[in-house]
Amino acid sequence: MKEDVGIVSYGVYIPRYRIKASSIAKVWGKDSRYIEKGLNITEKSVPGPDEDVATISVEAARYALRRCNINPKDIGAIYIGSESHPYAVKPTGTIVGEAIGATPDLMVADYEFACKAGTAAIQNCIALIKSNIIKYGLAIGADTSQSAPGDALEYTASAGGAAFILGKDKVIVNINATYSFATDTPDFWRREARKYPAHGGRFTGEPAYFKHIINASKNLMEKIGTEPGDYDYAVFHQPNGKFPISVAKKLGFTYEQIEPGLICPFLGNTYSGSSLVGLSAVLDIAKPGDRIFVTSYGSGAGSDSFDLTVTENIKKFKRKNAPTVHELLEDKEYIDYGTYAKFRDLLYWE
Amino acid sequence: MRDVAVIGIGLTKFGELWEKSFRDLITEAGIKAIEDAGISGREIDGIYVGSMSAGRFVGQEHVGALVADSAGLIGVPSTRVESACASGGLAFRQAYLAVASGMHDMVVVGGVEKMTDVVSAEATNTLATAADQEWESFFGVTFPALYALIATRHMHEYGTTREQLAQVAVKNHANGVLNPNAHFKRKITLEDVLNSSPVAYPLRLLDCSPVSDGAAAVILCPLKDAKKYTDKIVKIRGSGQASDTLALYSREDICTFKSTVLASKMAYKQAKIRSKDVDVAEVHDCFTIAEILAIEDLGFFRKGEGGKAVEEGLTEMDGTIPVNTSGGLKAKGHPVGATGVAQIAEIVMQLRGEADKRQVKDAEIGLTHNIGGSGASCVVHILEVV
Numbered sequence: 001m002k003e004d005v006g007i008v009s010y011g012v013y014i015p016r017y018r019i020k021a022s023s024i025a026k027v028w029g030k031d032s033r034y035i036e037k038g039l040n041i042t043e044k045s046v047p048g049p050d051e052d053v054a055t056i057s058v059e060a061a062r063y064a065l066r067r068c069n070i071n072p073k074d075i076g077a078i079y080i081g082s083e084s085h086p087y088a089v090k091p092t093g094t095i096v097g098e099a100i101g102a103t104p105d106l107m108v109a110d111y112e113f114a115c116k117a118g119t120a121a122i123q124n125c126i127a128l129i130k131s132n133i134i135k136y137g138l139a140i141g142a143d144t145s146q147s148a149p150g151d152a153l154e155y156t157a158s159a160g161g162a163a164f165i166l167g168k169d170k171v172i173v174n175i176n177a178t179y180s181f182a183t184d185t186p187d188f189w190r191r192e193a194r195k196y197p198a199h200g201g202r203f204t205g206e207p208a209y210f211k212h213i214i215n216a217s218k219n220l221m222e223k224i225g226t227e228p229g230d231y232d233y234a235v236f237h238q239p240n241g242k243f244p245i246s247v248a249k250k251l252g253f254t255y256e257q258i259e260p261g262l263i264c265p266f267l268g269n270t271y272s273g274s275s276l277v278g279l280s281a282v283l284d285i286a287k288p289g290d291r292i293f294v295t296s297y298g299s300g301a302g303s304d305s306f307d308l309t310v311t312e313n314i315k316k317f318k319r320k321n322a323p324t325v326h327e328l329l330e331d332k333e334y335i336d337y338g339t340y341a342k343f344r345d346l347l348y349w350e
Numbered sequence: 351m352r353d354v355a356v357i358g359i360g361l362t363k364f365g366e367l368w369e370k371s372f373r374d375l376i377t378e379a380g381i382k383a384i385e386d387a388g389i390s391g392r393e394i395d396g397i398y399v400g401s402m403s404a405g406r407f408v409g410q411e412h413v414g415a416l417v418a419d420s421a422g423l424i425g426v427p428s429t430r431v432e433s434a435c436a437s438g439g440l441a442f443r444q445a446y447l448a449v450a451s452g453m454h455d456m457v458v459v460g461g462v463e464k465m466t467d468v469v470s471a472e473a474t475n476t477l478a479t480a481a482d483q484e485w486e487s488f489f490g491v492t493f494p495a496l497y498a499l500i501a502t503r504h505m506h507e508y509g510t511t512r513e514q515l516a517q518v519a520v521k522n523h524a525n526g527v528l529n530p531n532a533h534f535k536r537k538i539t540l541e542d543v544l545n546s547s548p549v550a551y552p553l554r555l556l557d558c559s560p561v562s563d564g565a566a567a568v569i570l571c572p573l574k575d576a577k578k579y580t581d582k583i584v585k586i587r588g589s590g591q592a593s594d595t596l597a598l599y600s601r602e603d604i605c606t607f608k609s610t611v612l613a614s615k616m617a618y619k620q621a622k623i624r625s626k627d628v629d630v631a632e633v634h635d636c637f638t639i640a641e642i643l644a645i646e647d648l649g650f651f652r653k654g655e656g657g658k659a660v661e662e663g664l665t666e667m668d669g670t671i672p673v674n675t676s677g678g679l680k681a682k683g684h685p686v687g688a689t690g691v692a693q694i695a696e697i698v699m700q701l702r703g704e705a706d707k708r709q710v711k712d713a714e715i716g717l718t719h720n721i722g723g724s725g726a727s728c729v730v731h732i733l734e735v736v
Contacts, residue, residue: 031547031548034547038547200469201469201470202366202466202470203368203466206366206368207368207369
């Protein structure tokens, strides 16, 4: 019999502050109607002054633990994918490991691959579990994404993250197959010690996001002999509200398949958390037997594709022990651009 | 002066061609033109290339030598020509003069620009080098802003409407759908234009031609030799070029481009025709207002009546003077150095009867109109099928 290896539990955390796209547009003299329509985004989350990738990861991991009955000491690896780790040298993973009580018998490393480091963390946990090196692995994708004031990114760069406990026992979602596609494509980057990322404008679209997601998705489906119609849900990386809709259409998925996991219009782009928060929103409503297709995207560039099946275990899974993605989205407090500028360290004085 | 014929044309696709370099583009267009003419590389004794700003767009100058080298034509004299967005049209004119004078017998003319390797702000700044740096660009003027000033004045003077401007884009997009090489093959409506993002009042996003990559090439030889290569000989009947003040503010009247008026007069005179004899025209519609100015200044319509003519459909494919059957700069795309040569290629296709779904019936005389900057330079050509 095929061995179940996959998701044992999951948890999401989203900071409660929100700023509307219109509030940002107003400051820069832009007409928000065109922004909202062009990017398909109405608001984004903003981390509070005391929040960073470490706190977001701890919250998400604690929510994941609340939903299952595993001993944190049985977690053998913590891999956190982010492009806003609070330290350049010193891992975020040890902070999280200590906070949830998983130390010290623990493999830890922080990952970075733009917005897809979180899914890379899942792949590596799965590999360690399949080779019986660890019992459970904790993979997290989280970010407090950066955007230069006035840059187009400012409308979308948001904060949040998702944590996935992976293992073989009481698996709620089987990871049937995964495949990755990577090339050296400099569409978006941040150099060492620079505060804000740079990007190649429209180059981030066709030759970057679309090329990698389409190749990863097509190649995985070809490898395992599936097609878009075989899936109940699909989730694609969400740098804005438009790209995932467009890539789904190009691949032959319907809007109905992606709508439950399309969170960006109300959350923004949580970078490493983006596709994983989308997947979590689907898991919030998934039923046994549901088949889910997920493809992340990281600039630089690469995509990880996953073929998932929800198991019977989801019926007994304690989803209600932690808030759903939509509950987290509803629990919000709007701030103006001045407060946003204070929270995001945009103000300058001597 | 000898009569000169166009015996071959070659075009790349226009658009955001991420996978193709400057060198790839011009070489592809050149090879296509050579194949179309059915000549061998050994017969070529001159090369002219229009390129506005390869130095800023891709960090490459010395374009003449690069093109000869890439094409495997080492030894052949190769000249790069620059006149901002009219670089392609002017390269064609230089090649025409070279063959007409008897100095050269088989010349390939290329036009090329690779614009998408830089971010849009850098592309805008690079294009703004075609304005007066000291008296316009340093104060923040960009091309959309200059053409917006022209549009505002034209609306004020002649009652040209916002909808008439939009109709230029709607028409050109409709034509672009029929052009397999066009950057945009998408129909748009009047509402799409009127609701697109504002750029510089009254111009909106869909009033503006895009930043594109692409190349075009054509082959010229003396008319007397042309029948050796083709049955569908297209002769150059007239060539005109003129200049005007570099800065827009120095003009007495910004609702007309004097360079267009003078260059077209020169070309009409040489061709011994009048504007009403033209069956099809490719004009420089970098912005919608530019097409309205062009069709007036070329004499197709009286000054101030261009907007109305567009509104009445007179410049559509089945109108009295079909304008920009290729989709124009707006829909076909505007890789600046390539544009003037691509206009020639479109007119040659029309005159040969090879324009497929966008073929203008019984087209015998065609005109091209290529503008540099905000009208400081203009090149006009009149071609005729023999």
